[in-house]
Amino acid sequence: MTRIAILGPGLLGGSIALAMESLPGAEIRLWGRRAEVLEEAARRGIGAFHSTRLCEVVDGADIVVACVPVGVMEGVIREALPALGTKTLVTDVGSVKGTVVRVLGPLLEGKALFVGSHPMAGSEKTGLDAARADLFQGSVCIVTPEPATSPEAVTKASLFWEKLGCRVRQLDPVVHDQVCARISHVPHVAAAALVNAVAQRCPEAFGFSGPGFRDTTRVAGGAPSMWTEILLSNREAVSQGLRALVDQLEEVIALLEQNEGSVSAPLDAFLSAAKQRRDQLRLR
Amino acid sequence: MTRIAILGPGLLGGSIALAMESLPGAEIRLWGRRAEVLEEAARRGIGAFHSTRLCEVVDGADIVVACVPVGVMEGVIREALPALGTKTLVTDVGSVKGTVVRVLGPLLEGKALFVGSHPMAGSEKTGLDAARADLFQGSVCIVTPEPATSPEAVTKASLFWEKLGCRVRQLDPVVHDQVCARISHVPHVAAAALVNAVAQRCPEAFGFSGPGFRDTTRVAGGAPSMWTEILLSNREAVSQGLRALVDQLEEVIALLEQNEGSVSAPLDAFLSAAKQRRDQLRLR
Numbered sequence: 073m074t075r076i077a078i079l080g081p082g083l084l085g086g087s088i089a090l091a092m093e094s095l096p097g098a099e100i101r102l103w104g105r106r107a108e109v110l111e112e113a114a115r116r117g118i119g120a121f122h123s124t125r126l127c128e129v130v131d132g133a134d135i136v137v138a139c140v141p142v143g144v145m146e147g148v149i150r151e152a153l154p155a156l157g158t159k160t161l162v163t164d165v166g167s168v169k170g171t172v173v174r175v176l177g178p179l180l181e182g183k184a185l186f187v188g189s190h191p192m193a194g195s196e197k198t199g200l201d202a203a204r205a206d207l208f209q210g211s212v213c214i215v216t217p218e219p220a221t222s223p224e225a226v227t228k229a230s231l232f233w234e235k236l237g238c239r240v241r242q243l244d245p246v247v248h249d250q251v252c253a254r255i256s257h258v259p260h261v262a263a264a265a266l267v268n269a270v271a272q273r274c275p276e277a278f279g280f281s282g283p284g285f286r287d288t289t290r291v292a293g294g295a296p297s298m299w300t301e302i303l304l305s306n307r308e309a310v311s312q313g314l315r316a317l318v319d320q321l322e323e324v325i326a327l328l329e330q331n332e333g334s335v336s337a338p339l340d341a342f343l344s345a346a347k348q349r350r351d352q353l354r355l356r
Numbered sequence: 357m358t359r360i361a362i363l364g365p366g367l368l369g370g371s372i373a374l375a376m377e378s379l380p381g382a383e384i385r386l387w388g389r390r391a392e393v394l395e396e397a398a399r400r401g402i403g404a405f406h407s408t409r410l411c412e413v414v415d416g417a418d419i420v421v422a423c424v425p426v427g428v429m430e431g432v433i434r435e436a437l438p439a440l441g442t443k444t445l446v447t448d449v450g451s452v453k454g455t456v457v458r459v460l461g462p463l464l465e466g467k468a469l470f471v472g473s474h475p476m477a478g479s480e481k482t483g484l485d486a487a488r489a490d491l492f493q494g495s496v497c498i499v500t501p502e503p504a505t506s507p508e509a510v511t512k513a514s515l516f517w518e519k520l521g522c523r524v525r526q527l528d529p530v531v532h533d534q535v536c537a538r539i540s541h542v543p544h545v546a547a548a549a550l551v552n553a554v555a556q557r558c559p560e561a562f563g564f565s566g567p568g569f570r571d572t573t574r575v576a577g578g579a580p581s582m583w584t585e586i587l588l589s590n591r592e593a594v595s596q597g598l599r600a601l602v603d604q605l606e607e608v609i610a611l612l613e614q615n616e617g618s619v620s621a622p623l624d625a626f627l628s629a630a631k632q633r634r635d636q637l638r639l640r
Contacts, residue, residue: 251558251560255554258550259569259572259573262546263630263634264604264631266543266546267630268626270539273597274535274538274597276535280476280535280536280539281539287571288543288547292627295631296624300620300624301618304623318602320548322602324549324587324598325599325602328587329591334589335584339587340581342548343548343578343580345551345552346547346551346552346555347576349551349555349562350547350577352562353570
């Protein structure tokens with residue numbers, strides 16, 4: 073029997089619980105701050121043990137998965153410290169890893185096995201209601217060891233995510249944050265900026281939007297408080313990525329403003345380069 | 357029997373032909389520059405008459421739909437002039453309307469009924485192979501009369517698009533171009549710029565992209581030559597829209613660089629405003 077403590081029964085924590093429960097030999101224990109969410113989980117049959125007392129839930133756990141916002145991660149893990157064993161695997165699901173690993177690594181050294189994780193699954197919905205057992209099936213989970221990370225932690229965490237249906241890959245936490253800035257955080261800001269630019273200057277245009285606009289801006293439906301925290305936690309890489317995006321847009325503005333005709337080889341080259349890379353993505 | 361001449365059997369022209377043929381009382385005639393595409397259409401049973409000679413196809417037509425690139429529209433319609441009747445409806449499917457209407461309006465005055473159209477249906481695929489009979493079902497078609505446009509042209513064009521399954525709406529051609537810049541042309545450039553920014557500075561990130569990045573950049577898979585022409589034909593509105601987008605992005609960069617903490621009310625407000633507008637879109 074593997075005892076798994078899930079801290080925070082939201083979309084990710086709830087989905088981990090649902091997915092794990094369909095596997096044999098797992099005992100799921102849920103901690104949350106709000107009793108009503110735990111009661112809801114119990115009503116839906118998610119988890120075998122529920123408590124708002126952190127150490128009660130963590131006690132005797134083989135694996136502790138912190139599914140709480142990045143900003144409260146340190147406080148939650150600090151509170152759980154007395155109940156952790158040196159062989160307990162502690163991992164998290166935060167979208168930003170540099171800050172989390174920098175804090176939790178030293179805090180847990182010698183007290184538990186720790187490695188950061190980022191399961192790249194989710195939706196623009198949040199909360200236990202949106203949780204589903206197949207959320208992780210076929211998705212990528214990035215495990216982020218540092219040089220000092222115990223190989224045992226990496227192995228345990230990798231096996232855990234694979235059981236949930238993830239393909240596991242490894243990245244250094246800082247590289248992870250740069251990568252995620254480019255493929256997730258900057259696109260999120262771009263989607264929100266596209267919506268806001270229409271709202272401010274041409275709101276009647278929303279009434280004519282089709283599937284293209286809808287897809288391009290879908291991620292802007294994500295939870296603002298969560299995304300504010302993600303962007304601020306990764307501010308340097310995001311701001312760098314946004315500058316790179318602005319440079320690209322300025323390039324197109326210059327091409328449009330310099331050109332009087334109906335052909336432009338550099339603009340065609342710009343769009344062709346993007347299409348070629350995008351088409352490769354579709355094939356994977 | 358309504359005789360419909362379709363000029364250019366690509367994605368849109370081919371789809372109009374396929375959709376019209378399932379309706380009784382329509383005779384579909386296809387013109388294209390390349391004989392092999394017309395042969396392919398004939399092989400697939402699309403259209404009752406095929407020719408590379410424009411006047412032969414247009415002769416006696418009740419409705420002429422120009423499905424050719426915006427840049428060659430004038431030349432094609434000029435060539436068809438001798439075969440048009442004063443009660444023939446001429447319309448087009450161009451994504452940009454200001455330039456088209458400015459040229460075709462005077463050219464066709466007194467020689468045929470003319471109004472511009474923009475069926476907002478399509479895909480990132482192009483060509484006859486991608487054509488399908490249900491392409492227009494449930495989509496919006498914008499008809500773009502000017503003050504001088506004959507009401508008869510507007511009525512005929514509206515009925516035509518409704519038969520294809522479109523919801524028809526009207527916009528002044530210049531307003532149409534501003535609206536489309538905001539909801540289609542600027543998002544297209546943004547998608548391409550997002551891809552190119554990753555490619556230039558952090559290509560390894562593509563390997564970690566998930567559904568969010570894929571949706572946000574999907575439209576960047578569109579045909580570069582077609583999009584180059586669209587952007588150049590609508591350069592003023594697009595460049596204005598891109599500047600508005602850059603302003604929004606600069607606002608976020610400033611918020612990230614000024615902020616040292618893990619909360620930012622203005623950033624949260626920025627993301628909340630976008631979410632609220634985006635959620636309304638989902639409900640429609």
